[in-house]
Amino acid sequence: MALVLGSLLGRLWYVGAGERQLITTRVSKLLGIKYPLLQGGMAWIATGKLAGAVSEAGALGIIAAGSAEPQWLEKEIAVVKKITDQPFGVNVMLTSPYVAEIIDLVIREKVPVITTGAGNPGKLLPRLKESGCKVLPVVASVALARRLARQGADAIIAEGTEAGGHIGQTTTMCLVPMVVDAVDIPVIAAGGIADGRGFAAALALGAEGVQMGTRFICTEESPAHQDYKEKVIRCRDRDTVVCGVSVGRPVRVIENQFTQYYLGKEKENLNPEELDIMGSGKFPAAVKGDVQNGSLLCGQCAGLVKKVEPAQDIIEDVMETAVRILKELGTNYV
Numbered sequence: 001m002a003l004v005l006g007s008l009l010g011r012l013w014y015v016g017a018g019e020r021q022l023i024t025t026r027v028s029k030l031l032g033i034k035y036p037l038l039q040g041g042m043a044w045i046a047t048g049k050l051a052g053a054v055s056e057a058g059a060l061g062i063i064a065a066g067s068a069e070p071q072w073l074e075k076e077i078a079v080v081k082k083i084t085d086q087p088f089g090v091n092v093m094l095t096s097p098y099v100a101e102i103i104d105l106v107i108r109e110k111v112p113v114i115t116t117g118a119g120n121p122g123k124l125l126p127r128l129k130e131s132g133c134k135v136l137p138v139v140a141s142v143a144l145a146r147r148l149a150r151q152g153a154d155a156i157i158a159e160g161t162e163a164g165g166h167i168g169q170t171t172t173m174c175l176v177p178m179v180v181d182a183v184d185i186p187v188i189a190a191g192g193i194a195d196g197r198g199f200a201a202a203l204a205l206g207a208e209g210v211q212m213g214t215r216f217i218c219t220e221e222s223p224a225h226q227d228y229k230e231k232v233i234r235c236r237d238r239d240t241v242v243c244g245v246s247v248g249r250p251v252r253v254i255e256n257q258f259t260q261y262y263l264g265k266e267k268e269n270l271n272p273e274e275l276d277i278m279g280s281g282k283f284p285a286a287v288k289g290d291v292q293n294g295s296l297l298c299g300q301c302a303g304l305v306k307k308v309e310p311a312q313d314i315i316e317d318v319m320e321t322a323v324r325i326l327k328e329l330g331t332n333y334v
Contacts (some may be wrong), residue, residue, distance in 0.1 A: 023199075023322060025305035026186040030154060031113055032057030032087050035319050037199070038136075038157070038188060039311075040213025041091020041115055042165065042297060043067075044225050044287040047081025050311065052124060053221040055086035057312035062115060064091045070101040076149045077109050089113030091134075094121060107131040115157060118166055120144060136209035138190065138211075140168020140175070142238070143184050149183040156183055157211050162192030164214050164252050167242065173205070180206030194301035196321025212318070214299040218309045225289030226308075228296060230258075235302035242281070244293075247272040254296035258282060 022028075027036040037059040039051065043066035051061030059086075063076045074088065080088050090111050092102055095118045103124060106114060114128055117138045128135050129152055138157040139145045144154045158179040160172025168175075172191040180187045189202035190211035202210045207293045216222060218229045231254055239256045254260055262278060270278075279295065286294025 033060050036209030037249040038211040039216050040211050042213050046282050048076035050221045052083030053311040054082040055088045055194035056085040057315045059315045062089040062091050065102050067096045070105045087112045091115045094119035125152050136166050142178050145179045146182045149185050155186040157188045157190050164297045167252050176205040192301045194304040196318045199322040200325040215305050216306045218305050221311050224287050227289045227291045230286050231291050232302050237303050242326030254298045257292045
């Protein structure tokens with residue numbers, strides 16, 4: 001017998017019976033995936049190899065287009081398609097100079113799922129929807145979530161300030177239930193989630209899936225240098241900082257020599273153009289192993305990441321732990 005465990009404002013999720021019990025939600029049905037779990041679109045880290053491994057394991061792998069040229073993305077899409085025939089996605093950064101070409105490419109390649117970041121993708125929605133893409137914008141506010149739901153987004157990724165990379169101001173704990181209350185489409189929780197406990201908590205907040213980035217940095221399939229992965233594993237609860245607030249583009253990273261210098265310049269009110277120059281190229285430098293002078297994108301949940309392991313092992317651990325917790329909560333508290 002299936003054990004129904006959750007209902008919030010008519011949004012049902014349940015744990016099905018069977019040898020390997022599955023959490024089924026509108027997100028898993030919408031995207032055609034086994035688990036309602038998305039791998040975050042981390043610039044320079046979310047490559048075709050990582051996305052393919054995640055999708056093959058039953059979650060949704062996502063390639064991060066970042067500011068890369070379309071030719072690079074085309075090659076990474078081909079990598080995914082060699083690894084798996086399961087659904088995958090591409091994250092489109094709306095600040096990229098190649099946005100128009102990237103949109104042309106994902107439509108031509110019939111990419112099933114598009115997530116977007118760093119802005120409002122409203123103008124792109126009609127064309128993407130007409131092509132058959134499922135569009136999942138990443139938002140940091142209720143207002144933008146409500147607007148994009150009206151414009152036709154298929155689901156909303158509500159990302160709290162605990163996340164790594166570009167962030168908003170509101171915590172996941174507060175943002176997710178407010179977005180759930182504001183829209184009728186599925187909501188995916190992101191920011192500060194790294195294990196099955198976070199997954200179960202997200203469901204309790206009304207989300208119907210989660211997106212995780214930081215834990216996937218420490219996968220065998222991740223292109224991040226081993227020194228980068230070790231920095232994540234050694235992170236404590238207060239080892240990340242937020243840079244770029246003064247230029248209107250806050251980014252959460254692991255504290256190092258570069259961030260200390262950069263934050264000092266922000267306090268001195270260095271002009272935005274000079275700060276942008278200072279930060280240029282720091283993300284790829286970190287991925288290649290410069291852990292002192294690069295920008296090590298990382299969320300506050302890094303303290304929960306203990307080792308480097310295959311993406312499949314992470315996904316199975318998260319889902320099995322979430323199922324166990326939800327069953328225990330149902331037994332012990334209801």
